[in-house]
Amino acid sequence: MAQLSGKVALVTGVSSGLGATVAQLFAERGATVFGIARDTARMAAVFETVPGGVYTSVDITNPQACKAAVEQCVRQFGQLDILVNAAGFHQMRHTADVTDDDWAYDLAANLNGPFYLCRAALPHLLGVAGNIVNVASVAGVEGEVYSAGYCAAKHGLVGLTRALAVEFTKERLRVNVVCPGGMLTPQVTDFAAPDNADFKLIMRIAAPRGLMEPLDVAHVIAFLASDDAAAVHGAVYPIDNGKLAG
Numbered sequence: 001m002a003q004l005s006g007k008v009a010l011v012t013g014v015s016s017g018l019g020a021t022v023a024q025l026f027a028e029r030g031a032t033v034f035g036i037a038r039d040t041a042r043m044a045a046v047f048e049t050v051p052g053g054v055y056t057s058v059d060i061t062n063p064q065a066c067k068a069a070v071e072q073c074v075r076q077f078g079q080l081d082i083l084v085n086a087a088g089f090h091q092m093r094h095t096a097d098v099t100d101d102d103w104a105y106d107l108a109a110n111l112n113g114p115f116y117l118c119r120a121a122l123p124h125l126l127g128v129a130g131n132i133v134n135v136a137s138v139a140g141v142e143g144e145v146y147s148a149g150y151c152a153a154k155h156g157l158v159g160l161t162r163a164l165a166v167e168f169t170k171e172r173l174r175v176n177v178v179c180p181g182g183m184l185t186p187q188v189t190d191f192a193a194p195d196n197a198d199f200k201l202i203m204r205i206a207a208p209r210g211l212m213e214p215l216d217v218a219h220v221i222a223f224l225a226s227d228d229a230a231a232v233h234g235a236v237y238p239i240d241n242g243k244l245a246g
Contacts, residue, residue, distance in 0.1 A: 002226035005030030008077045009225065010070065010121065012060055012113070013087030015042035017185030018135065021214040022086055023050050025222055034073040034080075036060070037087065060087055060113030061105070070120040080124040082225045085114035085157075086135045090187050092146035092202075094194050106149025111156045118164065122173075129172035133224045134161050135217075136179045138205075138240050145201040146194055154179075158236055165234030174233045176224045180217045181207045181240030207241035 009026050013019030014035030023033045023046060033053035037043055043055040054076060058069045074080050089109035093102060114134055125132065139147055140154030161177035168175065182188050188211065193202060217239050223229055224237070238244050 002223045002228045003029055004082070004222065004226055007031045007081040007225070008034065008073065008079050009082035009084060010034045010036070010073050010080060010117070011084045011086060012036050012058075012117065014046055014055060015039040016046070017086075017187060018180070018183060018214045018217055019084075019086035020046040021218045022084055022221055023047070023053060025215065025218045026082075026084075026225070027051055027053055029222055029226075031082070032077055034069075034077065036069050060117065061108035063112075063116040066113065066116035067120040070117065070124065074124055079128055080121055081128050081130045083117060083121045083125065083130070083132045084135070084221060084225065085117060085132070086221075087113060088135065088137070088154075088187070090137075090139075090147065090150045092192070092194050092197070093149075094146060094196075095148045097194070098149060103149050107153050107156070110150060110153035111160070114157055115160060118160070118175075126168075126171055126173050131174035131176070131225055131229075132161075132164070133221050134175070134177040135221070136161075136177050136236075138179050138181045138238060138243050140177070140179050141236065141238065142244065144205055146197065161236070162234055169233075174224075174229070176229075176232055176235045176237065178217060178220055178224070178237045178239055180212070181205075181238075181243040182211045183214050183217060184211050185214055205243075207243040208245075209241040212239070212241050
């Protein structure tokens with residue numbers, strides 16, 4: 001079991017789903033968690049089971065807000081060892097119907113936010129041989145129907161991870177990315193198909209073993225964030241119940 005004792009982790013998207021599960025698991029493994037999301041009431045409920053953790057409302061699409069969140073974390077706990085970019089947004093749309101605002105938000109929530117946080121966190125992580133775990137998706141390594149903006153952003157997040165891994169090859173910083181398949185999170189359980197959708201194409205997203213629990217993915221993130229993964233740098237980890245095997 002990968003331990004995180006003595007580590008301070010900034011985790012995004014902690015109001016529900018994978019981000020909330022990561023925050024809870026990290027605390028169970030000994031980390032101090034600084035959580036960010038937008039919904040304060042939902043974060044308050046999650047952090048009842050995150051002992052010692054602190055949360056604050058942050059819009060990760062705002063670069064100044066991301067920088068302020070990192071500074072608040074370091075000011076409060078004196079260090080930052082781990083950044084987990086777990087927040088994400090996915091809404092299926094016919095590509096011809098995607099507005100400029102839709103496209104901009106897909107990129108802002110799924111790619112710009114992680115970049116802003118990585119940029120702000122780097123000076124602190126470099127000082128403690130810390131690490132970053134980005135959460136992309138199987139949509140970051142393959143195409144998915146009605147998801148042009150989401151796929152573009154998640155492919156970009158995989159590319160960002162690899163670029164940082166190369167840039168910091170000579171540093172002790174580690175940067176990795178996980179690519180989950182379908183999980184039992186609100187993003188999937190509240191799924192809505194666009195009008196006149198082709199459900200045969202939608203079902204190509206499905207994994208042969210079905211949906212995963214968020215904890216299945218959180219365990220891999222905890223491993224990558226721990227010293228047990230000291231030799232893992234620049235890796236792209238599919239966690240997909242066999243989706244990409246066939």
